[in-house]
Amino acid sequence: MKRRGVPQLMVDGLGFHVVRLGPGSGRGAPEGGAEASEAVGVTVAAPEPDGHRPPVVFLHGLVIDNISTFYYTLAPVAARKHPVVCYDLRGHGASDRPATGYRLEDGVDDLVGILDALGLTEPVHLVGYSFGGTLAMAVAAWRPERVAGLVLIETEPNSEDWSEEMVTNLEDVVAGFEDPEFRRFMAEEAPRGLRRLVADCEELVTRSSLPADFRSSKETTLDDLARLTVPALLVYGDNSEILDVAFLLDDTIPDTELCIIKDCSHQVMVEAPDVVQRHLEAWLDRQAHRAGAPGAAP
Secondary structure: OOOOOOEEEEOOOOOOOOEEEEEOOOOOOOOOOOOOOOOOOOOOOOOOOOOOOOOEEEEEEOOOOOOOOHHHOHHHHHHOOOOEEEEOOOOOOOOOOOOOOHHHHHHHHHHHHHHHOOOOOOOOEEEEOOOOHHHHHHHHHHHHHHEEEEEEEOOOOOOOOHHHHHHHHHHHHHHOOOOOHHHHHHHHHHHHHHHHHHHEEEEEEEHHHHHHHHHHHOOOOOHHHOOOOOEEEEEEEEOOOOOHHHHHHHHOOOOEEEEOOOOOOHHHHHHHHHHHHHHHHHHHHHHHHHHHHOOOOO
Protein backbone atom coordinates (compact mmCIF):
# COMPACT_ATOMS: atom_id res chain seq x y z
CA MET A 1 0.00 0.00 0.00
CA LYS A 2 1.35 3.43 -0.99
CA ARG A 3 0.92 6.17 1.59
CA ARG A 4 -0.11 9.59 0.32
CA GLY A 5 0.15 13.07 1.77
CA VAL A 6 3.52 12.66 3.56
CA PRO A 7 6.90 13.26 1.86
CA GLN A 8 8.78 9.99 1.42
CA LEU A 9 12.31 8.87 0.68
CA MET A 10 12.33 6.24 -2.07
CA VAL A 11 14.50 3.18 -1.45
CA ASP A 12 14.33 0.23 -3.86
CA GLY A 13 10.89 1.27 -5.04
CA LEU A 14 9.38 1.75 -1.56
CA GLY A 15 8.57 5.05 0.09
CA PHE A 16 9.82 5.59 3.65
CA HIS A 17 8.74 8.39 5.95
CA VAL A 18 12.10 9.76 7.13
CA VAL A 19 12.77 12.73 9.41
CA ARG A 20 16.21 14.21 10.04
CA LEU A 21 17.00 16.39 13.04
CA GLY A 22 19.98 18.10 14.61
CA PRO A 23 23.31 19.25 13.15
CA GLY A 24 23.46 19.23 9.38
CA SER A 25 19.79 18.34 8.95
CA GLY A 26 18.37 21.79 8.53
CA ARG A 27 16.16 21.21 11.58
CA GLY A 28 16.69 21.57 15.27
CA ALA A 29 15.10 19.38 17.88
CA PRO A 30 11.29 19.30 17.53
CA GLU A 31 9.29 21.65 19.68
CA GLY A 32 6.10 20.77 21.49
CA GLY A 33 3.19 20.39 19.12
CA ALA A 34 5.30 19.97 15.99
CA GLU A 35 4.21 17.27 13.56
CA ALA A 36 6.65 14.53 12.58
CA SER A 37 5.70 14.80 8.93
CA GLU A 38 8.58 16.59 7.20
CA ALA A 39 10.90 14.35 5.25
CA VAL A 40 14.49 14.92 4.11
CA GLY A 41 15.57 17.82 1.94
CA VAL A 42 15.42 20.92 4.17
CA THR A 43 18.33 23.24 3.39
CA VAL A 44 18.58 25.70 6.29
CA ALA A 45 21.72 24.82 8.26
CA ALA A 46 21.56 23.94 11.94
CA PRO A 47 24.48 24.73 14.27
CA GLU A 48 27.20 22.10 14.55
CA PRO A 49 28.26 20.86 18.00
CA ASP A 50 31.88 20.93 19.14
CA GLY A 51 33.61 18.15 17.22
CA HIS A 52 32.15 15.47 14.97
CA ARG A 53 29.74 12.93 16.41
CA PRO A 54 28.22 10.01 14.50
CA PRO A 55 24.57 10.07 13.44
CA VAL A 56 22.00 8.45 15.71
CA VAL A 57 19.25 6.36 14.08
CA PHE A 58 16.08 5.48 15.99
CA LEU A 59 14.19 2.23 15.36
CA HIS A 60 10.69 1.87 16.78
CA GLY A 61 8.69 -1.21 17.80
CA LEU A 62 6.38 -3.49 15.86
CA VAL A 63 2.85 -3.03 14.43
CA ILE A 64 1.35 -0.67 17.04
CA ASP A 65 4.39 1.61 17.03
CA ASN A 66 5.76 4.30 14.71
CA ILE A 67 8.13 7.23 14.43
CA SER A 68 6.38 9.18 17.21
CA THR A 69 7.80 6.88 19.91
CA PHE A 70 11.14 8.63 19.54
CA TYR A 71 10.28 11.91 17.80
CA TYR A 72 8.84 13.43 20.97
CA THR A 73 11.11 11.68 23.49
CA LEU A 74 14.68 10.61 22.81
CA ALA A 75 15.31 12.08 19.35
CA PRO A 76 15.33 15.73 20.53
CA VAL A 77 17.89 14.81 23.21
CA ALA A 78 20.26 13.19 20.73
CA ALA A 79 19.69 16.00 18.19
CA ARG A 80 21.29 18.55 20.52
CA LYS A 81 24.71 17.22 19.54
CA HIS A 82 24.26 14.50 16.89
CA PRO A 83 22.68 14.26 13.46
CA VAL A 84 19.50 12.22 13.99
CA VAL A 85 17.43 10.01 11.68
CA CYS A 86 13.97 8.72 12.56
CA TYR A 87 11.85 6.70 10.16
CA ASP A 88 8.71 4.60 10.02
CA LEU A 89 9.64 0.99 9.40
CA ARG A 90 8.30 -0.78 6.31
CA GLY A 91 4.55 -1.26 6.75
CA HIS A 92 4.29 1.20 9.64
CA GLY A 93 3.19 4.78 10.07
CA ALA A 94 3.47 6.83 6.89
CA SER A 95 5.90 4.49 5.12
CA ASP A 96 4.63 2.21 2.37
CA ARG A 97 3.01 -1.08 3.36
CA PRO A 98 3.86 -3.73 0.76
CA ALA A 99 2.26 -7.17 0.94
CA THR A 100 5.64 -8.86 1.35
CA GLY A 101 9.16 -8.25 2.62
CA TYR A 102 8.98 -8.43 6.42
CA ARG A 103 11.88 -10.75 7.19
CA LEU A 104 14.49 -9.36 9.54
CA GLU A 105 16.88 -9.41 6.60
CA ASP A 106 14.53 -7.05 4.72
CA GLY A 107 14.55 -4.66 7.67
CA VAL A 108 18.35 -4.64 7.67
CA ASP A 109 18.41 -3.95 3.93
CA ASP A 110 15.85 -1.16 4.38
CA LEU A 111 17.97 0.56 7.01
CA VAL A 112 21.17 0.32 4.98
CA GLY A 113 19.31 1.58 1.91
CA ILE A 114 17.95 4.57 3.81
CA LEU A 115 21.39 5.44 5.14
CA ASP A 116 22.87 5.17 1.65
CA ALA A 117 20.10 7.33 0.18
CA LEU A 118 20.82 9.97 2.83
CA GLY A 119 24.55 9.85 2.09
CA LEU A 120 25.34 8.50 5.57
CA THR A 121 28.12 6.01 4.93
CA GLU A 122 29.92 6.30 8.28
CA PRO A 123 29.02 4.02 11.21
CA VAL A 124 25.96 5.18 13.17
CA HIS A 125 24.59 4.67 16.66
CA LEU A 126 21.39 2.60 16.56
CA VAL A 127 18.74 3.14 19.25
CA GLY A 128 16.06 0.46 19.18
CA TYR A 129 12.99 -0.13 21.30
CA SER A 130 11.41 -3.61 21.42
CA PHE A 131 11.44 -4.93 17.81
CA GLY A 132 13.59 -1.93 16.86
CA GLY A 133 16.29 -3.31 19.14
CA THR A 134 15.93 -6.75 17.56
CA LEU A 135 16.56 -5.09 14.22
CA ALA A 136 19.48 -3.07 15.61
CA MET A 137 21.22 -6.22 16.87
CA ALA A 138 20.79 -7.88 13.48
CA VAL A 139 22.33 -4.87 11.71
CA ALA A 140 25.27 -4.88 14.12
CA ALA A 141 25.81 -8.62 13.63
CA TRP A 142 25.38 -8.77 9.86
CA ARG A 143 26.54 -5.30 8.75
CA PRO A 144 29.03 -4.34 11.49
CA GLU A 145 30.74 -1.75 9.32
CA ARG A 146 27.58 0.41 9.52
CA VAL A 147 27.29 0.46 13.33
CA ALA A 148 29.18 2.61 15.86
CA GLY A 149 27.14 1.68 18.94
CA LEU A 150 23.87 0.21 20.19
CA VAL A 151 21.22 1.37 22.62
CA LEU A 152 18.87 -1.55 23.23
CA ILE A 153 15.64 -0.75 25.07
CA GLU A 154 13.41 -3.61 26.24
CA THR A 155 14.38 -5.92 23.42
CA GLU A 156 15.65 -9.39 22.62
CA PRO A 157 17.51 -10.94 19.68
CA ASN A 158 15.70 -12.85 16.98
CA SER A 159 15.48 -16.57 17.63
CA GLU A 160 13.06 -19.29 16.56
CA ASP A 161 11.31 -19.10 19.94
CA TRP A 162 11.15 -15.30 19.85
CA SER A 163 9.69 -15.09 16.34
CA GLU A 164 7.11 -17.78 17.04
CA GLU A 165 6.02 -16.10 20.26
CA MET A 166 5.85 -12.70 18.57
CA VAL A 167 3.68 -13.99 15.72
CA THR A 168 1.41 -15.92 18.09
CA ASN A 169 0.90 -12.85 20.27
CA LEU A 170 0.06 -10.70 17.25
CA GLU A 171 -2.40 -13.27 15.91
CA ASP A 172 -4.05 -13.49 19.34
CA VAL A 173 -4.39 -9.71 19.48
CA VAL A 174 -6.02 -9.58 16.04
CA ALA A 175 -8.34 -12.45 16.93
CA GLY A 176 -9.54 -10.37 19.87
CA PHE A 177 -10.64 -7.65 17.45
CA GLU A 178 -13.54 -9.92 16.43
CA ASP A 179 -15.17 -9.55 19.84
CA PRO A 180 -18.60 -7.91 19.19
CA GLU A 181 -18.24 -5.45 22.05
CA PHE A 182 -14.81 -4.39 20.82
CA ARG A 183 -16.17 -3.91 17.30
CA ARG A 184 -19.02 -1.78 18.69
CA PHE A 185 -16.56 0.35 20.67
CA MET A 186 -14.37 0.83 17.62
CA ALA A 187 -17.32 1.82 15.46
CA GLU A 188 -19.04 4.15 17.93
CA GLU A 189 -16.60 5.46 20.52
CA ALA A 190 -12.95 4.91 19.61
CA PRO A 191 -10.91 7.97 18.59
CA ARG A 192 -9.74 8.13 14.99
CA GLY A 193 -6.11 7.44 15.91
CA LEU A 194 -7.03 4.20 17.69
CA ARG A 195 -9.24 3.08 14.81
CA ARG A 196 -6.37 3.65 12.39
CA LEU A 197 -3.93 1.79 14.66
CA VAL A 198 -6.23 -1.24 14.93
CA ALA A 199 -6.84 -1.28 11.18
CA ASP A 200 -3.09 -1.09 10.48
CA CYS A 201 -2.39 -3.93 12.92
CA GLU A 202 -5.12 -6.10 11.41
CA GLU A 203 -3.90 -5.47 7.87
CA LEU A 204 -0.27 -6.27 8.65
CA VAL A 205 -1.05 -9.49 10.50
CA THR A 206 -3.81 -10.87 8.27
CA ARG A 207 -3.12 -9.45 4.81
CA SER A 208 0.66 -9.35 4.53
CA SER A 209 3.44 -11.92 4.68
CA LEU A 210 4.64 -10.58 8.05
CA PRO A 211 3.78 -13.71 10.11
CA ALA A 212 5.40 -16.10 7.62
CA ASP A 213 8.36 -13.78 7.10
CA PHE A 214 9.03 -13.53 10.82
CA ARG A 215 9.04 -17.31 11.12
CA SER A 216 11.53 -17.64 8.26
CA SER A 217 13.87 -14.83 9.31
CA LYS A 218 17.52 -15.50 9.92
CA GLU A 219 18.36 -15.81 13.61
CA THR A 220 20.73 -13.50 15.46
CA THR A 221 22.66 -15.95 17.61
CA LEU A 222 24.48 -15.45 20.88
CA ASP A 223 27.68 -16.25 18.98
CA ASP A 224 26.87 -13.35 16.63
CA LEU A 225 26.41 -11.02 19.59
CA ALA A 226 29.54 -12.26 21.35
CA ARG A 227 31.55 -11.13 18.33
CA LEU A 228 30.28 -7.53 18.45
CA THR A 229 33.00 -4.94 18.93
CA VAL A 230 30.80 -1.87 19.46
CA PRO A 231 29.62 -0.50 22.82
CA ALA A 232 26.03 -1.16 23.89
CA LEU A 233 23.71 0.42 26.44
CA LEU A 234 21.01 -1.96 27.71
CA VAL A 235 17.86 -0.33 29.17
CA TYR A 236 15.17 -2.43 30.86
CA GLY A 237 12.49 -2.00 33.51
CA ASP A 238 12.85 -3.90 36.76
CA ASN A 239 9.34 -5.30 36.22
CA SER A 240 10.01 -6.29 32.62
CA GLU A 241 8.85 -9.73 31.47
CA ILE A 242 12.14 -10.09 29.59
CA LEU A 243 14.51 -8.90 32.30
CA ASP A 244 16.35 -12.21 32.02
CA VAL A 245 17.27 -11.20 28.46
CA ALA A 246 18.93 -8.06 29.80
CA PHE A 247 21.28 -10.13 31.95
CA LEU A 248 21.90 -12.55 29.08
CA LEU A 249 22.84 -9.72 26.71
CA ASP A 250 24.99 -8.13 29.39
CA ASP A 251 26.89 -11.41 29.74
CA THR A 252 27.13 -11.99 25.97
CA ILE A 253 27.93 -8.65 24.31
CA PRO A 254 31.53 -7.76 25.21
CA ASP A 255 31.17 -4.00 25.85
CA THR A 256 27.90 -3.23 27.66
CA GLU A 257 26.39 -0.94 30.25
CA LEU A 258 23.25 -2.29 31.91
CA CYS A 259 20.61 0.14 33.16
CA ILE A 260 17.61 -1.25 35.03
CA ILE A 261 14.94 1.38 35.70
CA LYS A 262 12.96 1.06 38.91
CA ASP A 263 9.19 0.52 38.87
CA CYS A 264 9.00 0.10 35.10
CA SER A 265 7.74 -2.64 32.78
CA HIS A 266 8.25 -3.24 29.05
CA GLN A 267 6.52 0.13 28.56
CA VAL A 268 9.53 2.00 29.91
CA MET A 269 9.32 4.53 27.05
CA VAL A 270 5.90 5.56 28.38
CA GLU A 271 6.53 5.08 32.08
CA ALA A 272 9.90 6.81 32.44
CA PRO A 273 10.96 8.59 29.24
CA ASP A 274 12.85 11.26 31.18
CA VAL A 275 15.00 8.62 32.90
CA VAL A 276 15.74 6.90 29.58
CA GLN A 277 16.62 10.30 28.11
CA ARG A 278 19.19 10.99 30.81
CA HIS A 279 20.83 7.61 30.35
CA LEU A 280 20.93 8.00 26.57
CA GLU A 281 22.44 11.48 26.68
CA ALA A 282 25.10 10.44 29.21
CA TRP A 283 25.97 7.32 27.18
CA LEU A 284 26.31 9.31 23.95
CA ASP A 285 28.61 11.77 25.72
CA ARG A 286 30.74 8.90 27.04
CA GLN A 287 31.09 7.44 23.55
CA ALA A 288 32.13 10.83 22.18
CA HIS A 289 34.69 11.14 24.98
CA ARG A 290 36.04 7.66 24.21
CA ALA A 291 36.36 8.63 20.55
CA GLY A 292 38.13 11.86 21.46
CA ALA A 293 35.51 14.29 20.18
CA PRO A 294 36.41 17.85 21.25
CA GLY A 295 34.14 19.21 23.93
CA ALA A 296 32.79 15.78 24.89
CA ALA A 297 31.92 15.32 28.54
CA PRO A 298 33.92 12.58 30.28
